[in-house]
Amino acid sequence: MANVSNETRPLSPHLQVYRLPLNAKLSILHRITGVALAFAAILIVWYFLALATGPEYFETASAVLTSWFGILVFTLSTVALWLHFANGVRHLVWDTGSHLGQKASNRSAMIGLAFMVVMTIITLWIAIGG
């Protein structure tokens, strides 16, 4: 190791400027959405507890869930849910040892994102229509 500052050596990725591959972004989003979905889950159980308690309490919970705040939380949670769902399916397939290559995982990432968009639209459409 005479010259340790040899500039021709490859550098490890600089995190500030390194553009993460799609799969890396989805991996991080999988964790974030998984933890964040707990927030919607708590709201849903609270809504059910209110439903079990009585009409007055239910009206309060229902009003919170359908307020601008509730709509914002549930819209974001719907996107997060279907992203986590699609990515989870990819992980289950990977666990069988198949579709692990770069091309295959990029393709499944795009299919997963398309699934997320379609299921989000369907879910919101049901919520608004129903």
Add this chain to the structure above:
Amino acid sequence: MRFLTDRKRVEGLGSAKQGTGHFWEQRLSAIALLFLVPLFVLPFAYNLGDGYEEVRAAYAHPVNAVIAIAFFVTVSLHFFQGVQVVIEDYVHGRLGMILIIAMRLLSTLFALIGAYAVIRISLGA
């Protein structure tokens, strides 16, 4: 001469003393949620915004009630399994252990409240 089989030697080992148990259980809850998420979320979205009597009648139905309880219990388990891994990755030492214990208790409480509410609705109490 070795008297123990390979299987016997690894059984119950690993750093967490449970081998692939956590990994396997997390996949099982994920597979259960493949069915439970659409079965719970889509009717929930449909009912959201409706009045007390309508929603109450919907979840008094045995099919919806069982789906809802199964969903709450499985979500609680799957959340804990996931958040445990996240905590183990990012928070070390005693704080990590305290967080894991807290998450275990809170996720269990979540499942119990959900199941209690649905049973009460379903039995009309």
